[in-house]
Amino acid sequence: MDIARTPSTADGNPELADAAIQPQSPPTILREDYAPFPWLVPTTRLEFALGLEKTRVTATLDVERNPDAEPSPTIRLNGDGLELVSLECDGGECDGHTMDGDDLVVTLPGDKHTLTIVTELDPSANSQLMGLYASGGMLCTQCEAEGFRRITFFPDRPDVLSTYTVRMDASEEQFPVLLANGNRTGSGKSENGMHWAVWHDPWPKPSYLFALVAGDLVARKDSFTTKSGKEVDLAIWVRDGDLQRTEHAMESLKRSMEWDEKVFGREYDLDVFNIVAVSDFNMGAMENKGLNVFNTKYVLADADTATDGDFDAVQGVIAHEYFHNWSGNRVTCRDWFQLSLKEGFTVLRDQLFSQDMGSAPVKRIEDVRILRSVQFPEDSGPLAHPIRPDSYREISNFYTATVYNKGAEIIRMMRSMAGETRFREGTDLYFERHDGEAATCEDFIVAMEDGAGLDLTQFRLWYSQAGTPKVSVKTALEGSTAVVELTQDVPATPGQDEKQPMPIPLRIALFDRETGAHRGEKLIVLDEARARFTFDGFDAEPVLSINRGFTAPVRIERDIPREDLAFLAAKDDDPFARYEALQDLVVGHLVEAVGGGLSGTDRDSARQAIAEAVRAILADETLDDQMRGELLMLPSQTYLAEQMLVADPGRIFEEREGLKAWLGDKLASEFNALYERAAAADGGRTAQASGARKVKTLALSYLAASDPKRAEKLASDQYDSADTMTDRQGALMVLSGLEGAARTDRLAAFYERYRDNPLAVDKWFAIQASSLHPDVLDQVKALADHPDFTLRNPNRVRSLYMAFAGTAQGFHAESGEGYRMIADLILALDPINPQTAARFVPPLGRWRRMEPKRAALMKEQLERIAEAPKLSRDTYEQVTRSLG
Numbered sequence: 001m002d003i004a005r006t007p008s009t010a011d012g013n014p015e016l017a018d019a020a021i022q023p024q025s026p027p028t029i030l031r032e033d034y035a036p037f038p039w040l041v042p043t044t045r046l047e048f049a050l051g052l053e054k055t056r057v058t059a060t061l062d063v064e065r066n067p068d069a070e071p072s073p074t075i076r077l078n079g080d081g082l083e084l085v086s087l088e089c090d091g092g093e094c095d096g097h098t099m100d101g102d103d104l105v106v107t108l109p110g111d112k113h114t115l116t117i118v119t120e121l122d123p124s125a126n127s128q129l130m131g132l133y134a135s136g137g138m139l140c141t142q143c144e145a146e147g148f149r150r151i152t153f154f155p156d157r158p159d160v161l162s163t164y165t166v167r168m169d170a171s172e173e174q175f176p177v178l179l180a181n182g183n184r185t186g187s188g189k190s191e192n193g194m195h196w197a198v199w200h201d202p203w204p205k206p207s208y209l210f211a212l213v214a215g216d217l218v219a220r221k222d223s224f225t226t227k228s229g230k231e232v233d234l235a236i237w238v239r240d241g242d243l244q245r246t247e248h249a250m251e252s253l254k255r256s257m258e259w260d261e262k263v264f265g266r267e268y269d270l271d272v273f274n275i276v277a278v279s280d281f282n283m284g285a286m287e288n289k290g291l292n293v294f295n296t297k298y299v300l301a302d303a304d305t306a307t308d309g310d311f312d313a314v315q316g317v318i319a320h321e322y323f324h325n326w327s328g329n330r331v332t333c334r335d336w337f338q339l340s341l342k343e344g345f346t347v348l349r350d351q352l353f354s355q356d357m358g359s360a361p362v363k364r365i366e367d368v369r370i371l372r373s374v375q376f377p378e379d380s381g382p383l384a385h386p387i388r389p390d391s392y393r394e395i396s397n398f399y400t401a402t403v404y405n406k407g408a409e410i411i412r413m414m415r416s417m418a419g420e421t422r423f424r425e426g427t428d429l430y431f432e433r434h435d436g437e438a439a440t441c442e443d444f445i446v447a448m449e450d451g452a453g454l455d456l457t458q459f460r461l462w463y464s465q466a467g468t469p470k471v472s473v474k475t476a477l478e479g480s481t482a483v484v485e486l487t488q489d490v491p492a493t494p495g496q497d498e499k500q501p502m503p504i505p506l507r508i509a510l511f512d513r514e515t516g517a518h519r520g521e522k523l524i525v526l527d528e529a530r531a532r533f534t535f536d537g538f539d540a541e542p543v544l545s546i547n548r549g550f551t552a553p554v555r556i557e558r559d560i561p562r563e564d565l566a567f568l569a570a571k572d573d574d575p576f577a578r579y580e581a582l583q584d585l586v587v588g589h590l591v592e593a594v595g596g597g598l599s600g601t602d603r604d605s606a607r608q609a610i611a612e613a614v615r616a617i618l619a620d621e622t623l624d625d626q627m628r629g630e631l632l633m634l635p636s637q638t639y640l641a642e643q644m645l646v647a648d649p650g651r652i653f654e655e656r657e658g659l660k661a662w663l664g665d666k667l668a669s670e671f672n673a674l675y676e677r678a679a680a681a682d683g684g685r686t687a688q689a690s691g692a693r694k695v696k697t698l699a700l701s702y703l704a705a706s707d708p709k710r711a712e713k714l715a716s717d718q719y720d721s722a723d724t725m726t727d728r729q730g731a732l733m734v735l736s737g738l739e740g741a742a743r744t745d746r747l748a749a750f751y752e753r754y755r756d757n758p759l760a761v762d763k764w765f766a767i768q769a770s771s772l773h774p775d776v777l778d779q780v781k782a783l784a785d786h787p788d789f790t791l792r793n794p795n796r797v798r799s800l801y802m803a804f805a806g807t808a809q810g811f812h813a814e815s816g817e818g819y820r821m822i823a824d825l826i827l828a829l830d831p832i833n834p835q836t837a838a839r840f841v842p843p844l845g846r847w848r849r850m851e852p853k854r855a856a857l858m859k860e861q862l863e864r865i866a867e868a869p870k871l872s873r874d875t876y877e878q879v880t881r882s883l884g
């Protein structure tokens with residue numbers, strides 16, 4: 001393949017690259033410009049003559065005028081780097097056609113026509129992994145958001161729904177398995193070792209849900225009987241040799257199908273459900289109707305190669321894609337501005353599923369942790385956007401934590417306000433009303449108002465205003481009345497200077513200091529800039545527990561005495577609130593310490609209070625280890641940086657690691673005892689066993705900070721005797737941050753053991769790239785030259801560089817070398833895979849929130865990228881937005 005290929009802005013078309021239309025400023029697309037497409041495409045027939053280097057596509061489209069749209073004498077068929085071999089209208093010549101950029105515009109005089117379009121592709125040259133591409137000898141597709149236009153000319157927009165029939169012809173030896181959407185309606189052998197298959201999907205769908213897979217694959221097969229008694233054949237297709245790692249994925253699929261029937265009343269609607277695992281994949285997985293295509297990372301799992309976290313991730317992603325069958329496929333999006341309609345809702349659905357499958361409080365804490373360390377920084381930076389954006393240049397850049405995770409939080413708020421039963425009435429109405437349609441976020445809101453009985457007039461602001469609201473809390477006792485005074489402030493974000501107050505539902509409880517009990521939870525809704533809530537009958541001022549269960553995605557700011565936080569950390573009966581109190585205790589101290597405003601005695605007393613709280617958690621027998629592990633985790637480097645107007649990553653790292661070492665030392669005997677207990681626990685895949693593994697590695701990380709020699713010994717022993725990837729990876733993570741032979745030996749041993757397993761080799765790269773080792777920068781540089789490193793595989797690129805972009809001592813090294821490395825990566829990757837390249841821009845985009853020296857170095861690198869000729873639309877948009 002050719003690295004120096006024309007980048008995607010030019011769409012592989014040399015004419016376009018040289019034209020005066022300046023690939024550097026791609027057009028901005030506005031939500032308000034939406035207009036229905038002038039043509040309907042009721043049926044689409046696709047014939048593929050498949051080959052790795054040459055695939056010929058014959059597309060036959062029946063088109064007719066859309067009575068609900070402004071009439072047009074032409075039809076615009078989107079293309080992206082396509083070569084038109086031939087075009088026919090109604091079996092003969094067309095009245096006229098022109099190319100407009102990469103699009104094909106055809107003149108259509110009548111009301112109904114049949115278009116036949118032939119294109120030719122080279123899947124082996126498709127390094128963007130969008131459209132039809134080759135991956136390890138097989139062929140597969142990725143069409144969301146705009147990949148279908150890289151296969152054939154088509155109105156490639158989600159509101160054009162069509163019924164697809166797909167025929168594939170291929171060499172039987174090379175591609176024994178031929179899959180597409182829907183049900184298989186025919187297959188057979190032809191001459192010269194060729195064979196064919198026809199698939200028909202009875203459900204009209206947009207082009208982004210089209211999929212095809214051809215390859216030498218084997219399947220784990222199973223079946224599921226739906227609630228109305230329909231038998232569905234299930235299959236998970238992988239390479240020979242990976243079959244024994246698919247059991248967990250299959251079990252997860254069956255659990256998802258059952259759960260969606262029970263909790264959302266959604267039943268599956270085809271005779272077959274296929275999942276295919278692919279190693280080269282930009283995203284996690286894709287919900288193509290009846291044929292989900294997955295990154296191998298989210299399918300393959302066994303104890304030897306996957307951690308407990310990987311098992312959970314497989315279950316979550318399998319569920320997510322399956323749930324899209326209704327929230328995404330049966331009801332799809334009108335346009336890409338509505339992406340959160342399917343993603344926010346489906347993320348919420350997969351979160352609720354995972355809550356039900358394991359520990360609900362632990363899952364909630366994990367989800368909030370992700371929101372805070374990924375979405376909050378997005379919301380306070382140059383790339384901030386509402387969950388329903390108003391404009392974009394490249395839609396791939398809006399597959400963000402805001403659209404997904406904050407989108408889920410916003411629907412979760414509706415659920416909190418309506419209650420579970422009424423929420424379900426709302427979702428039932430939504431599915432019933434919009435089944436078979438391309439809908440909008442507004443349609444969802446109206447269904448919630450009508451079905452769940454909510455008034456969401458003001459709540460709509462959550463869809464249009466970006467930024468994480470800040471809620472300031474003051475409490476007082478007036479006579480026997482407890483007063484809670486709340487003020488909200490939605491910060492200005494790019495393009496949105498003025499904000500209006502939003503309804504913020506907060507679950508609260510007031511604790512009696514003496515008894516440690518409260519009189520029941522209440523849900524209050526703050527819907528003005530400032531409001532007072534009063535509660536009668538208190539002799540003494542109660543302790544306020546607020547935003548219990550994290551009912552609203554906001555920051556809470558309050559002046560609360562350390563004793564009260566310690567009280568909540570020990571006594572709160574809401575697990576999330578308890579976790580939060582402990583985090584606040586630590587965050588409060590670290591922010592102060594980093595700011596330099598702490599005397600020696602203040603530091604000691606703050607650390608002492610934290611140590612007491614941690615000691616209580618270590619001793620609390622009512623906690624299970626899963627929860628204990630959550631409580632023992634210190635707030636992340638990024639979350640801490642988020643708490644400061646101007647961050648100094650070096651200082652944060654120093655103080656955070658300093659606290660860890662101090663706690664490890666102070667509580668050495670407790671951590672040692674915890675380690676020994678956990679190390680002696682039973683193995684297996686029970687919640688208890690995985691909880692033990694979780695606290696074991698956490699204890700080890702505290703000991704590593706305080707007593708590296710002892711930790712080195714423990715971690716080496718843990719590595720040598722490990723019978724799960726969780727233990728092996730945990731030990732190696734600790735060792736990779738230390739000096740010495742134990743580190744080098746175990747890293748070499750891990751590589752030897754797993755060198756033929758790409759997902760495990762990804763871990764090997766990531767462990768080193770994210771390590772606490774002071775030389776991480778040079779190590780990453782050396783790893784980039786490792787024979788197993790390649791820019792062609794997104795998992796591999798992320799495992800090295802995304803892990804690195806989170807390190808304080810590497811990425812944020814004072815010399816600026818870390819920033820330069822990421823900028824070099826972006827420039828090298830952009831021509832190969834612009835979508836993945838653009839995902840590395842946000843870490844540099846945080847420059848405005850950094851101390852001046854680092855800020856200047858980061859900005860310099862962004863400017864260097866911006867000046868590069870022929871940047872992709874993806875990277876160009878992210879870099880210019882980041883520079884502001």
Ligand SMILES: [Zn+2]
Binds near residue numbers: 320324342343346
């Ligand atoms: Zn999704």
